[in-house]
Amino acid sequence: MPDYGLDLQFGIFPSPDADRHHDVVELAQLADVVGLEHVSIQDHPYQAAHLDTWTLLSAIGARTSQIRLSTNVANLPLRPPVVLAKAAASLDVLTGGRVELGLGAGAFWDGIEAAGGGRKTPKESVDALVEAITILRAFWAGEPGRLDGEHYSNRGLKPGPRPAHDIPIWLGAYKPRMIRLTGQLADGWVPSMGYADPPALPDLNARLDEAAVGAGRAPQDIRRIYNIFGRFGTGSGVFAGTPRDWAEQLTDLAVGIGMSTFIVGTDDPDFVRRFAAEVVPLTRELVAAEREGGSTPESEEPVTDPASAPDVRETVVARSSSGFTAAQLAVPAHLVEVHDYLRSELAQVRDIVSQVREGHTSVGQARSVINTMTMRQNNWTLGAYCESYCRIVTGHHTNEDRGMFPHLLRADPTLEPVITRLHDEHEVVAALLDELDRALVALVADAGYGSDGQRALDTLSDALDRLTESLLAHLTHEEEALHDPLAIHGFG
Incomplete structure (x- = not known):
């Protein structure tokens, strides 16, 4: 099956558990800080243990700066399309264009009916979905309502606000008519493991391509999003092994089938850190190598014994001038990528501090109640963002102290002076993080205005x-x- 050549995107699919609401928001902040592209939330309004999806996405949007926010997927029978269009557009405006709308025709009809949504036949639910997409797109385009459909009407509606960007619509689809509808109308297709495991994807994908071409669209106009679930370990199977196993399996899905966005179901911050630091960059590297040809370079001697042949992705490019292969150089490059996340987020923290300082200057003594409330909210937002950043830096250094450093010392004891100095630098940074944390506490606890x-x-x-x-x-x-010790010995 084809590779559509789309850029790779990665995200998380946390459980919207009400009794863990702080953890859910903090996990989304972590995903934002480590550079993932998506946080996606399921929508089951009849589920007593779940937070409301739009309320949760709004809270996440207020506590993050870059990550995209999506429903996965919105429960249309309980979300009237005009209200859904306004909610999505409003959040898109508030977050600077970060909303993507996953949409479903409906499932779990007992729960939907108990919540007042009414029960529809499969045909009725898909017909209603078509009408809803028409209303959504007309609303976002600012077009006056003209539809008087069998299931929904917007006749006479004056829509607004318009979103900050063209909001993509993803459809969760498995059955023939829904697949055809996705190919005809949607911007993205979002299947999930458990409903469509990897062996089922090629056939579904081919049907989606056929529907797109039949509607006069290019197959690559439809992004393929895949909800995946698994764990790190030493076992076999889909998404059950090492980060390299994950990266190779994701590469196969990307270049073999055309899936280009991977949303991983997890509530574990350690998993998110490792996924972002190890799986994501390696997957990007492997996919790039496959797209460039994926063959062993001519400068390498051919392997004559198939039993001893290394994985092509292990030796895919020639040695560099330093004597290391590209695969070896990828190890210190991963460290630099993680550090670059820390650098970029530190710049973001400094920018937020600058904005808060400007706010203090512009409102003077903040005599009005509104100005006082605004300044307090800015301080709380700053505090939450900085606190999250401090945790990320501390977690990264802890992982190095407990994992990478001991591994390097075991591999090469002569590195002890280097490792000792780096560990001492970690201690200095930790003290400065504590100092920053105390300053944050003082700022948020203060009145937030005046001298x-x-x-x-x-x-x-x-x-x-x-x-x-x-x-x-x-x-x-x-x-x-x-650089060289990691290239020689790896992370461990």
């Missing part, structure tokens, strides 16, 4: 400057000091 608030903000800025200087110097030193 006390300004002093607290000055203290925070000074602490952030000291952290920036030390952390950036440490990251650069570590990359230089460990």
Whole structure:
């Protein structure tokens, strides 16, 4: 099956459990910080243990800066399309164009009926979905309502607001008519493991392509999103092994079938960190190599014994001038990628601090209640973002201290002076993170305005400057000091 050549995207699919609401939002913040593209939330309004999907996405949108927000998938029978269009457009405006709408015709009809949604036959539910898509797109385009359908009507509606960008519509589809509808109308197709496991994807994908071509569309106009589930370990099977196993399986799905967005179901922050740091960059590398040809370079001697042949992805490119293969160089490159996430998010923290400082200056003593509330909200938002960043840096250094450093010392005891110095630098950064945390507590606990608030903000800025200087110097030193040892010995 074809590779449509689309850019790869990755995200998470956390459980919207009401009794873990802080953890859910923090997991989304973590995904944002480590550079994943999507956080996607299921929608079952009749499920007593779940938070409301749109309310949760709004809270996540307020606590993140880059990650895209999607329903996976919105329960149409309980979400009237005009209200759904307005909710999606409003959140899109508030988050600067980060909303994508996954949409479903309906399932679990007992729950839907108990919640007042009414019960529909399969044909009725798909007919209603077609009408809903018409209403959604007309609303977002700012077109006056003209539809008077069998299931929905928007005749006479004056729509608004318009979204900040063209909101893509994903459809969860498995059966023939829904697949045809996806090929004809949707921007994305979103199957899930358990309903469509990898062996089922090629046939479904071929039918989707056929429907797209029949509607005068190019198959690559439809992004293929896949909800996946698994764990890291040493077992066999789909998404049950090492990060490299995951990356190779995702590569097969991307270049063999055309899936280009992978949303992993997890509630584990350690899994998210490892997925972002190890699986994502390796998958991008392997897919790029496959798209460029994927063959063993001519400069390498051919392998004559198939039993001893290494995986093509292990030896896919020639050795560099330093004597390392590209596969070996990918190991220190992964460390640099993680560090680059830390650098980019540190720049974001500094930008937010700058914005808060400007807010303090512009409202003076903040005499009005509205200005006071706005400033407090800005301080709380800043505090939450910085707190999340501190946790990410601490977690990264802890993983190095407990995993990577001992592995390198076992492999090469002469590295002890280098590792000792890097560990000492971790201690310095940890102390500066504690100092930043105390400054954040003082800022958020303060009134947030007037001279006390300004002093607290000055203290925070000074602490952030000291952290920036030390952390950036440490990251650069570590990359230089460990480049060759990581290329030789790996992460462990």
